[in-house]
Amino acid sequence: MERREATGPAQHEVFRLGYVPGATPAKWARVFRSRHRDVTLELVPLAASEAERAVTDGLVDAAILRPPVDREVLHAIPLYAEEPVVVVSRDHLLAALDESEAVAPADLADDVLLQPADDVLHWAGAPGAEDGAISPPGTPSLEVPQTTADAFELVAAGVGVLVVPRSLARLHHRKDVTARTLTDGPTAPVVLAWSIERENERTEDLIGIVRGRTVNSSRGRPAQAQAAPKEASGAPRTKPAPARGARKPTRKPRRRR
Structure with missing residues (x-):
């Protein structure tokens, strides 16, 4: 570039x-x-x-x-x-869940987890992971996809499941995969x-x-807005003009001596 x-x-x-x-x-x-x-x-x-x-x-x-x-x-x-979601193929058991239902990491214990080379989630042991970060669930894939887009291809083929931020699930959305919210997963700042x-x-x-x-x-x-002139502190102050129709104060008559 x-x-x-x-x-x-x-x-x-x-x-x-x-x-x-x-x-x-x-x-x-x-x-x-x-x-x-x-x-x-x-x-x-x-x-x-x-x-x-x-x-x-x-x-x-x-x-x-x-x-x-x-x-x-x-x-x-x-x-x-961003909150994480788990992406599965349409044939996966989790795809039968209602879209409003969430998935826990324990629900992925029997799955193969795809972690692409450009993974942005901070699982335990990953660069930038916070103290107490959870370990990736399931079984790690023997194949490491080079990109998240490649991982979506493998999910669609039924090779494994993928956990990504919701925005990436939207970006790579396709008809043969679906996503569900993952509770207690790593967020993506x-x-x-x-x-x-x-x-x-x-x-x-x-x-x-x-x-x-x-x-x-x-x-x-x-800058031009910040430089707007302010009223000079030494400028003479004038009394406000009386409102139209207001009664003028009457003078107190003098006493005759």
Whole structure:
């Protein structure tokens, strides 16, 4: 991936926001574009395995990705955490469950669990796993799919089951597989990451947007709005004009001596 610069007679500033499969940057992109019409925002799709390096190498200015990230070179703030689902073939016993019914890890004890090379869940022993993370249920597959898309192919063929964040189940949805919520499984956190060395004003603007700052907040509004003149502290104060139709106060008659 090569970094491209804006060209042409009217060269706009370009801000590149990367995102991994399943991430949804659209709502934040809309707000950013509405506040910075003089900046070209490019949304750059990234493979999960390439996202961190894309930020580190400056191919994107920031990225919505899944941890872990190297905190020595990148800043990261949490955005949200996705719940896991188990994906099974239409012929699987769990497919007979109602879509509102959840599955526990113990229900997968007799299944072959597919874990692709680009797995984003933090099972016990995986990089970024928290203390107390659960171990993968079932029997590990002898075959390691290279991608999540490859794993869906194997699920459809009845080779095994797959646990992924719900967004990836939607992204790779197909008619011959189905998904059910997995309780007590590892969640999939999503963060906004950017380079410590290349933090800039636009990055700060994006941070404010994802944190919900309004355009009128001190760190979330355009510079021209922040520079709006305030009333001078030494300006003379004038009394408000009386309302139309209001009675004028009558003078107290003087006493005759």
